[in-house]
Amino acid sequence: MPAVRADKLYKIFGRRPTRAVELLADGRHRDEITSLNVTAAVIDVSFEVEPGEIFVVMGLSGSGKSTLIRMLNGLLPHTSGSVEIEGTDITKLGKSELRKLRSEKVSMVFQHFALFPHRSVLDNAAYGLEVRGVARDERDAKAREALAMVGLDGWEHKVPGQLSGGMQQRVGLARALAADTDIILMDEAFSALDPLIRRDMQTQLLELQASLGKTIIFITHDLNEAMRLGHRICVLRDGRVAQIGTAEEILNDPANDYVANFVEDVDRTRVLTASSVMEAPIPVVDPGQGPRAALRTMRDNQTPSAFVVRRDRTLVGAVNENAIGEAVRDNVKALDGLVDSLERVTPDTPVAEMFAQAAESSYPLAVVDDEERLVGVIPRGTLLAALATPNGDDNETGEEPSRGEVGESGTTDDTAGTAEQPHEDAAQSQPDPGGDAQATEGSRQ
Amino acid sequence: MSPVSYAVPVPRIPVGESFDSAINWLRINFEVVFDFIGMVIQICVDNLFSLLAETSATQFTLAAAGVVGVGLLARKRYAPTLIAVAIWAGFYVAELSAGLAASVIASLPAPLFVWAMNLFGSSYVYPPLVLALLLFAALVALSFIVTRDRGQQIIAAASAASLLAVLALHFIVGVQLSLIVGALLAVLAYFIAGWGVALFSVLGFLLIISMESWSNAMSSLALILVATLVAVAVSVPIGVLAAQSRKVSTVIKPVLDFMQTLPAFVYLLPAIAFFSIGTVPGVIATVIFSMPPGVRLTELGIRQVDKELVEAGEAFGAPDFQILRRIQIPLALATIMAGINQIIMLSLSMVVIAGMVGAGGLGNDVYTGIAQGDVPVGFEGGIAVVILAIFLDRLTGAVTRFSPAARAQRASA
Numbered sequence: 047m048p049a050v051r052a053d054k055l056y057k058i059f060g061r062r063p064t065r066a067v068e069l070l071a072d073g074r075h076r077d078e079i080t081s082l083n084v085t086a087a088v089i090d091v092s093f094e095v096e097p098g099e100i101f102v103v104m105g106l107s108g109s110g111k112s113t114l115i116r117m118l119n120g121l122l123p124h125t126s127g128s129v130e131i132e133g134t135d136i137t138k139l140g141k142s143e144l145r146k147l148r149s150e151k152v153s154m155v156f157q158h159f160a161l162f163p164h165r166s167v168l169d170n171a172a173y174g175l176e177v178r179g180v181a182r183d184e185r186d187a188k189a190r191e192a193l194a195m196v197g198l199d200g201w202e203h204k205v206p207g208q209l210s211g212g213m214q215q216r217v218g219l220a221r222a223l224a225a226d227t228d229i230i231l232m233d234e235a236f237s238a239l240d241p242l243i244r245r246d247m248q249t250q251l252l253e254l255q256a257s258l259g260k261t262i263i264f265i266t267h268d269l270n271e272a273m274r275l276g277h278r279i280c281v282l283r284d285g286r287v288a289q290i291g292t293a294e295e296i297l298n299d300p301a302n303d304y305v306a307n308f309v310e311d312v313d314r315t316r317v318l319t320a321s322s323v324m325e326a327p328i329p330v331v332d333p334g335q336g337p338r339a340a341l342r343t344m345r346d347n348q349t350p351s352a353f354v355v356r357r358d359r360t361l362v363g364a365v366n367e368n369a370i371g372e373a374v375r376d377n378v379k380a381l382d383g384l385v386d387s388l389e390r391v392t393p394d395t396p397v398a399e400m401f402a403q404a405a406e407s408s409y410p411l412a413v414v415d416d417e418e419r420l421v422g423v424i425p426r427g428t429l430l431a432a433l434a435t436p437n438g439d440d441n442e443t444g445e446e447p448s449r450g451e452v453g454e455s456g457t458t459d460d461t462a463g464t465a466e467q468p469h470e471d472a473a474q475s476q477p478d479p480g481g482d483a484q485a486t487e488g489s490r491q
Numbered sequence: 492m493s494p495v496s497y498a499v500p501v502p503r504i505p506v507g508e509s510f511d512s513a514i515n516w517l518r519i520n521f522e523v524v525f526d527f528i529g530m531v532i533q534i535c536v537d538n539l540f541s542l543l544a545e546t547s548a549t550q551f552t553l554a555a556a557g558v559v560g561v562g563l564l565a566r567k568r569y570a571p572t573l574i575a576v577a578i579w580a581g582f583y584v585a586e587l588s589a590g591l592a593a594s595v596i597a598s599l600p601a602p603l604f605v606w607a608m609n610l611f612g613s614s615y616v617y618p619p620l621v622l623a624l625l626l627f628a629a630l631v632a633l634s635f636i637v638t639r640d641r642g643q644q645i646i647a648a649a650s651a652a653s654l655l656a657v658l659a660l661h662f663i664v665g666v667q668l669s670l671i672v673g674a675l676l677a678v679l680a681y682f683i684a685g686w687g688v689a690l691f692s693v694l695g696f697l698l699i700i701s702m703e704s705w706s707n708a709m710s711s712l713a714l715i716l717v718a719t720l721v722a723v724a725v726s727v728p729i730g731v732l733a734a735q736s737r738k739v740s741t742v743i744k745p746v747l748d749f750m751q752t753l754p755a756f757v758y759l760l761p762a763i764a765f766f767s768i769g770t771v772p773g774v775i776a777t778v779i780f781s782m783p784p785g786v787r788l789t790e791l792g793i794r795q796v797d798k799e800l801v802e803a804g805e806a807f808g809a810p811d812f813q814i815l816r817r818i819q820i821p822l823a824l825a826t827i828m829a830g831i832n833q834i835i836m837l838s839l840s841m842v843v844i845a846g847m848v849g850a851g852g853l854g855n856d857v858y859t860g861i862a863q864g865d866v867p868v869g870f871e872g873g874i875a876v877v878i879l880a881i882f883l884d885r886l887t888g889a890v891t892r893f894s895p896a897a898r899a900q901r902a903s904a
């Protein structure tokens with residue numbers, strides 16, 4: 047069951063919303079119905095957010111982000127469609143049920159913090175529990191815990207006015223965390239902070255999310271922030287959904303020109319990760335093979351080097367043509383001593399952080415997982431190609447959803463669609479490293 | 492041949508007459524209601540006046556008990572304090588209605604009270620005073636038993652000491668009440684508004700006493716305080732409603748304009764019609780005249796509270812009333828207090844007009860001055876009004892300091 051589900055959701059401000067919904071459902075743009083004297087803020091928005099996912103809604107000013115997020119907890123009544131929170135259609139709830147749902151299931155963090163200036167930091171953090179009627183001692187204890195989580199222990203008895211902007215927003219976050227709801231809505235929560243603090247807060251949010259597993263719906267107009275935080279991103283344009291997908295999908299496979307223009311300026315090196323630009327490791331040799339077999343493998347593949355990988359796919363290093371050629375001439379029987387070590391990166395490493403490593407070695411970068419198994423390689427050329435816009439060189443950057451957890455948390459159909467393809471490509475052009483090792487082994491005799 | 496006349500006949504609309512008949516109709520049909528309101532107001536003003544100008548030993552004792560009790564409540568000792576007060580109130584009501592306390596006291600060993608009675612030179616036991624003394628003693632005892640708070644113990648000890656001093660000074664030494672009450676008001680000013688205002692009050696009150704206007708000043712003060720209380724009790728809720736609903740706000744606005752601009756003298760006509768001559772029509776006219784800024788500033792204050800804060804309350808599931816009480820009102824308090832301050836100032840400016848309908852007090856002095864061309868009397872009354880005005884203004888202005896919002900602002904400044 048999705049944590050949050052919006053289905054054909056509309057919000058029309060103005061007097062005659064029904065007629066407007068009909069026209070908009072026919073596909074008209076919201077500027078075409080200005081004669082009805084209505085503002086269509088959210089038009090035909092559908093999505094599902096899985097438990098534990100960070101779902102980012104992104105769009106320019108006026109695209110309806112705030113309106114959308116306020117419909118998710120019923121702060122704004124919807125015009126048509128439905129919103130389900132953990133399976134309950136909240137558009138059918140009465141006032142008091144809605145209040146109960148808000149206090150127990152959905153909390154919120156605000157752009158301008160919205161801390162109560164007349165209450166201490168502790169009382170601010172404890173607010174959600176206070177509303178719920180939790181006894182003083184218990185709620186104070188929980189609020190302290192939440193404040194400690196965001197690194198504000200020792201500040202409990204200050205008032206918000208005594209804190210810097212970044213700290214105030216931490217209190218805002220602590221207030222949402224202390225309320226202990228599974229879902230947290232964040233409306234441009236970091237937009238009022240300066241860039242460095244903002245990065246800190248993003249990091250902290252990612253850490254908290256990883257440890258607490260909250261479902262977070264995060265609103266931003268900053269693409270880089272969206273790319274950094276979002277497991278999936280929903281791009282809104284004039285109230286409609288332009289695209290929903292992972293950061294890589296939106297970068298590399300924009301659904302339309304609008305999204306393409308939107309992502310043009312993004313710092314691709316920070317968004318793209320090793321896993322989204324890596325290539326299949328070709329060719330590989332087994333450390334048990336001799337130089338002669340290794341040389342043949344390299345010749346067959348017309349490459350100047352080969353990767354040395356054990357049978358369980360753990361990476362040993364790489365060998366190059368020249369050294370192997372000499373070894374063959376000198377009649378050396380084993381590869382020992384000929385293997386050079388490789389610069390290693392993990393699949394999550396952003397492209398921006400790989401340039402220095404790439405410069406250190408003449409070999410491609412090796413992408414290894416937690417157990418040191420080789421999952422891909424990144425030649426220098428690929429690294430540079432990743433910086434170019436996606437148009438035209440789609441094939442060079444093999445796309446694979448970079449974050450494993452996104453794939454698992456059941457994304458929409460289009461995610462699955464694009465995610466599958468590069469796999470198949472790789473499989474066709476080259477069997478997986480294990481099989482490859484078998485093949486080369488066979489050619490040994 | 493007379494020249495052709497172009498005068499257009501405009502029919503006369505009986506505006507004044509219809510008001511008059513409406514007033515008559517109301518008076519006849521709702522006489523009971525008006526009588527009741529009038530009686531309540533009269534009782535309040537009389538009691539307040541007697542508290543300020545003819546303070547009895549019982550009232551002094553109760554005032555001291557009030558100080559200690561508020562201290563206890565502020566330190567969250569609700570249960571014991573309220574129990575003590577409830578017991579006292581029970582006995583007090585019983586005494587008033589059946590003389591019960593007298594019989595209880597009579598059954599207690601007499602020496603217990605005799606020393607206290609001797610203090611005032613009275614040989615008999617006056618039950619309300621004994622009850623008040625018992626309440627006071629109980630609260631002081633509570634201060635030392637249930638709290639280990641130094642501040643509270645100091646408050647209790649200090650009020651006991653000052654109560655003894657006041658009783659001794661007045662009832663044994665024979666110092667005038669006016670000096671004692673003036674000094675107590677100055678002490679109050681010191682704690683709320685600081686020593687500057689306290690000094691001013693001492694000098695101002697001495698001036699009033701030397702002008703022999705003390706009793707009149709206290710009578711006016713009683714009238715103003717009752718009028719303010721009523722005006723606040725009516726205007727703040729209306730202001731809250733107007734802030735919540737645009738409809739109420741649009742309906743209320745012209746009514747407020749009407750109330751504020753209709754010459755104040757005109758209020759006196761219906762006020763006299765409903766409540767006849769005396770203090771009550773004075774209070775009513777004052778309430779109507781002074782209410783509008785209370786409504787307006789309350790509405791403004793609540794509307795000014797950051798919308799995102801109200802939304803935050805809603806987002807965490809707080810009911811509307813809780814948002815009002817815990818978020819909107821505390822944050823609007825400074826503005827609301829400014830409204831209350833305006834109410835008090837306008838009430839003071841009504842004092843003279845109230846004096847015209849026989850409300851007595853300083854207004855009477857001024858009115859006499861005007862009517863008889865008696866400049867000294869008129870001026871003295873006027874100056875006393877000014878002194879009261881400044882005293883009340885500084886006091887209400889300073890009360891805002893104690894609101895949580897103001898405290899937070901000071902802390903972050």
Ligand SMILES: Nc1ncnc2c1ncn2[C@@H]1O[C@H](COP(=O)(O)OP(=O)(O)OP(=O)(O)O)[C@@H](O)[C@H]1O
Pocket residue numbers: 059060085086087105106107108109110111112113114267
């Ligand atoms: N209460 C309202 N009444 C009428 N129109 C509204 C109301 N609230 C929002 N709108 C309109 O709805 C549209 C979407 O507004 P919304 O605040 O959701 O945008 P946003 O994406 O959050 O923008 P921003 O980034 O500036 O916060 C805007 O055109 C706005 O004018």
Ligand SMILES: [Mg+2]
Pocket residue numbers: 111112113234
């Ligand atoms: Mg917004």
